[in-house]
Amino acid sequence: MFRANDSSRHCTRHRVGANLNKSHWAKMMIGLVLIAIFGTASTDSLASPPTSKVLWGAAMTIHGLPTHNLLFGSDLFSVSCASVGNCSAGGNYALNSKHSQAFVVDETNGVWGKAQAVPGFTPRDASESTQVYVISCPSAGNCSAGGIYSVRDNNTLIFVVDETNGVWGHAIEVPGSARIDSGGGSFITTISCPSAGNCSAGGILPVAYSQLSRGPS
Amino acid sequence: MDETNGVWGKALELTGPQSFNHNGAGVDSLSCASVGNCSAGGTFPKGTHGEPSFVANETNGTWGPAREIPRFAKLNVGGSSELRSISCGAPGNCDAVGQYQQKSGVTRAYIVSESKGAWGPAFNVPGLTKLNGRHMSSLTTISCSSKGNCSAGGYYGNGDRQIAFIVNEKNGIWGTPMAIPGLVVLNKDHTSYMQTISCASIGNCGASGTYSDSAGNAQSFLVNETNGTWGPAIVIQGLQNLKADSTDVLSISCATSFSCSAVGGFSAPNNNGAVIVSTKRQH
Numbered sequence: 001m002f003r004a005n006d007s008s009r010h011c012t013r014h015r016v017g018a019n020l021n022k023s024h025w026a027k028m029m030i031g032l033v034l035i036a037i038f039g040t041a042s043t044d045s046l047a048s049p050p051t052s053k054v055l056w057g058a059a060m061t062i063h064g065l066p067t068h069n070l071l072f073g074s075d076l077f078s079v080s081c082a083s084v085g086n087c088s089a090g091g092n093y094a095l096n097s098k099h100s101q102a103f104v105v106d107e108t109n110g111v112w113g114k115a116q117a118v119p120g121f122t123p124r125d126a127s128e129s130t131q132v133y134v135i136s137c138p139s140a141g142n143c144s145a146g147g148i149y150s151v152r153d154n155n156t157l158i159f160v161v162d163e164t165n166g167v168w169g170h171a172i173e174v175p176g177s178a179r180i181d182s183g184g185g186s187f188i189t190t191i192s193c194p195s196a197g198n199c200s201a202g203g204i205l206p207v208a209y210s211q212l213s214r215g216p217s
Numbered sequence: 218m219d220e221t222n223g224v225w226g227k228a229l230e231l232t233g234p235q236s237f238n239h240n241g242a243g244v245d246s247l248s249c250a251s252v253g254n255c256s257a258g259g260t261f262p263k264g265t266h267g268e269p270s271f272v273a274n275e276t277n278g279t280w281g282p283a284r285e286i287p288r289f290a291k292l293n294v295g296g297s298s299e300l301r302s303i304s305c306g307a308p309g310n311c312d313a314v315g316q317y318q319q320k321s322g323v324t325r326a327y328i329v330s331e332s333k334g335a336w337g338p339a340f341n342v343p344g345l346t347k348l349n350g351r352h353m354s355s356l357t358t359i360s361c362s363s364k365g366n367c368s369a370g371g372y373y374g375n376g377d378r379q380i381a382f383i384v385n386e387k388n389g390i391w392g393t394p395m396a397i398p399g400l401v402v403l404n405k406d407h408t409s410y411m412q413t414i415s416c417a418s419i420g421n422c423g424a425s426g427t428y429s430d431s432a433g434n435a436q437s438f439l440v441n442e443t444n445g446t447w448g449p450a451i452v453i454q455g456l457q458n459l460k461a462d463s464t465d466v467l468s469i470s471c472a473t474s475f476s477c478s479a480v481g482g483f484s485a486p487n488n489n490g491a492v493i494v495s496t497k498r499q500h
Binding site: 054058075081189190 | 225229248251252440451453461469474475476481487
């Protein structure tokens with residue numbers, strides 16, 4: 001199980017691949033040593049329909065991200081689509097070689113806009129790292145997102161931020177999440193919003209917790 | 218703290234049985250079918266009861282305690298488990314997936330369903346034993362469009378390879394797991410798995426997973442289910458322009474059967490960056 005102060009938690013939580021390549025790969029390899037190889041034939045399906053009925057466009061990068069020569073540029077961790085052509089996504093981009101900035105990007109009527117730094121972090125916070133990990137949009141232009149920000153002593157705190165009618169508000173620290181006994185790390189791993197302003201989010205403090213909010217529908 | 222007018226309330230710690238280790242336990246997945254009616258799941262850290270998976274329900278705005286999945290210990294003889302994903306098709310009707318550990322130490326995928334607010338026992342993926350024996354498997358993601366109608370994805374392996382698979386639940390009955398059509402052609406290095414899934418309506422979902430190309434690099438693929446039929450694995454286009462040598466789609470969301478977006482990152486020799494892939498508009 002992840003530890004509250006394990007900084008890799010948020011990465012492994014979202015990246016099944018990375019997870020596999022580390023702990024799960026290790027577990028799998030141990031398991032594979034233990035089990036007999038029966039020469040099971042490949043069970044991959046060979047039947048391949050000629051085409052998909054759904055047409056995907058080409059991969060695109062996000063406008064408005066800073067340009068620099070750093071190896072890590074940016075990443076997106078979560079997307080939520082409220083209706084056709086109306087989605088929002090969140091992630092982080094590099095500010096410098098050590099710090100990152102949480103950002104969101106909205107698609108409106110099929111057009112993805114520019115990356116927008118999550119509003120509300122103070123200059124002190126902006127000099128450190130902020131990242132959006134989860135997002136949920138119950139209706140077009142109305143989303144909630146959550147993430148973490150790390151402070152100078154390598155402690156990580158969790159924040160939430162709401163978008164109302166297409167405008168992102170300021171990020172706030174989740175009330176009650178800044179715990180003295182947190183041992184250095186809190187993470188937000190999941191969020192679900194059945195309607196605008198009504199969400200629940202979950203994550204980790206020293207013990208399991210849930211955070212919820214109510215607002216007008 | 219009161220929860221009104223879109224104001225985030227205070228973080229609540231889930232209560233749970235004292236005999237389980239709570240220190241470091243976390244909610245790994247959560248889903249709300251309606252306002253105030255959600256379910257969450259996670260795993261208790263290693264303790265005297267091993268590492269069992271738990272679920273917790275919110276009913277009409279009040280969170281109940283975290284409880285071990287009913288009769289989970291009978292399945293999780295090896296002791297280690299992970300609840301990976303939970304999705305609620307209707308209030309009090311959710312499904313969750315993850316993996317448990319057999320006595321041999323090998324992990325195996327499980328499904329657990331909630332009906333009318335009561336969680337049943339975890340069970341193996343029907344038909345997966347026929348496909349993969351008692352070898353390694355896991356379910357990593359699930360999405361339910363309505364009560365009893367879900368799709369889940371994961372992977373199984375037999376020692377030589379790891380294969381992404383999907384399994385559908387229709388009207389409360391789980392079907393037979395299937396490997397992703399066409400993926401065998403792409404998965405040159407024989408390592409694939411499902412990462413994320415989103416179902417817009419019954420039988421209409423989008424999903425993404427990862428395979429290993431001939432160079433051993435991880436590449437994401439996209440796959441859609443239309444009217445109950447899963448199409449072939451689709452290679453993400455346009456990566457040449459980014460000079461990407463690997464991709465990692467982490468999240469997908471489908472508003473309708475033909476309208477999805479997926480996001481993640483790509484790796485190129487000199488930089489990594491965020492990437493978005495969206496479906497084309499249907500006319």
